[in-house]
Amino acid sequence: xxxxxxxxxxxxxxxxxxxxxxxxxxxxxxxxxxxxxxxxxxxxxxxxxxxxxxxxxxxxxxxxxxxxxxxxxxxxxxxxxxxxxxxxxxxxxxxxxxxxxxxxxxxxxxxxxxxxxxxxxxxxxxxxxxxxxxxxxxxxxxxxxxxxxxxxxxxxxxxxxxxxxxxxxxxxxxxxxxxxxxxxxxxxxxxxxxxxxxxxxxxxxxxxxxxxxxxxxxxxxxxxxxxxxxxxxxxxxxxxxxxxxxxxxxxxxxxxxxxxxxxxxxxxxxxxxxxxxxxxxxxxxxxxxxxxxxxxxxxxxxxxxxxxxxxxxxxxxxxxxxxxxxxxxxxxxxxxxxxxxxxxx
Numbered sequence: 001x002x003x004x005x006x007x008x009x010x011x012x013x014x015x016x017x018x019x020x021x022x023x024x025x026x027x028x029x030x031x032x033x034x035x036x037x038x039x040x041x042x043x044x045x046x047x048x049x050x051x052x053x054x055x056x057x058x059x060x061x062x063x064x065x066x067x068x069x070x071x072x073x074x075x076x077x078x079x080x081x082x083x084x085x086x087x088x089x090x091x092x093x094x095x096x097x098x099x100x101x102x103x104x105x106x107x108x109x110x111x112x113x114x115x116x117x118x119x120x121x122x123x124x125x126x127x128x129x130x131x132x133x134x135x136x137x138x139x140x141x142x143x144x145x146x147x148x149x150x151x152x153x154x155x156x157x158x159x160x161x162x163x164x165x166x167x168x169x170x171x172x173x174x175x176x177x178x179x180x181x182x183x184x185x186x187x188x189x190x191x192x193x194x195x196x197x198x199x200x201x202x203x204x205x206x207x208x209x210x211x212x213x214x215x216x217x218x219x220x221x222x223x224x225x226x227x228x229x230x231x232x233x234x235x236x237x238x239x240x241x242x243x244x245x246x247x248x249x250x251x252x253x254x255x256x257x258x259x260x261x262x263x264x265x266x267x268x269x270x271x272x273x274x275x276x277x278x279x280x281x282x283x284x285x286x287x288x289x290x291x292x293x294x295x296x297x298x299x300x301x302x303x304x305x306x307x308x309x310x311x312x313x314x315x316x317x318x319x320x321x322x323x324x325x326x327x328x329x330x331x332x333x334x335x336x337x338x339x340x341x342x343x344x345x
Contacts, residue, residue: 169238182206
């Protein structure tokens with residue numbers, strides 16, 4: 001089969017590799033239709049390996065059709081369209097027992113530690129797969145995993161009715177976080193960025209207020225939009241060095257800050273503010289399949305979210321030049337989806 005194999009920095013090859021073989025106990029063999037790309041994929045190609053263990057087939061955001069189901073599975077007959085989560089947990093450790101499977105002591109990720117979905121076929125645990133309704137096409141379904149990540153981040157900050165939410169950085173995962181926060185009932189949702197096109201997308205996804213930080217003072221607008229006290233929840237999704245401190249300046253007393261954007265180097269944070277204003281600061285990692293993936297599928301199936309964030313649909317052969325390179329260079333516009341099937345039905 002053809003697959004995108006990550007070998008080393010700058011070295012992702014579309015090559016012929018053996019098919020994954022029959023599914024084992026609890027596994028599904030999936031014929032991949034579409035796979036979406038994210039910053040993790042481009043970072044591995046650009047300056048990895050960071051998390052990946054090469055040689056490995058990339059792709060942790062994908063959808064396809066079940067070809068075969070292994071022993072101990074049910075509900076996924078051949079022909080079922082499914083999305084897969086990315087994280088594989090052991091189900092036995094302290095964190096799995098508490099339902100925090102994304103913190104599993106033996107956590108592995110498809111596309112980084114095990115062969116992923118940028119290939120004609122992939123094996124995935126049935127426990128992290130969910131069926132796709134007919135109302136959701138394959139291009140949209142490929143976005144379920146990143147939307148589940150956004151749902152998890154929003155839940156970490158207790159996004160919901162009666163709570164205002166600020167999202168700093170609304171490109172990539174930030175756009176999904178805007179949609180997730182709005183879907184969970186947060187209001188108003190306020191988007192902050194420096195690019196008008198990203199802010200326009202955020203508005204289409206449910207942001208009631210948009211702020212271009214190069215032209216407006218975010219603190220002034222946020223306070224005017226939230227009754228002068230600041231937001232109940234601020235989610236930092238830009239990764240910019242100054243943004244964690246900015247988030248603490250935008251949140252109200254007793255509020256929540258969620259850090260999604262990853263910092264390449266340590267940044268100063270005023271812990272005096274955290275303590276004296278009783279601000280809860282949360283990290284967030286991946287998603288919890290049982291809580292987040294089905295909801296992500298439902299949201300994609302019932303809204304125009306996928307079409308709003310979609311950028312280019314590219315071929316597997318165009319993965320590097322049409323996908324990984326523009327993502328790494330910050331030149332991608334919208335979510336890039338790979339047509340792995342290449343027109344095959």
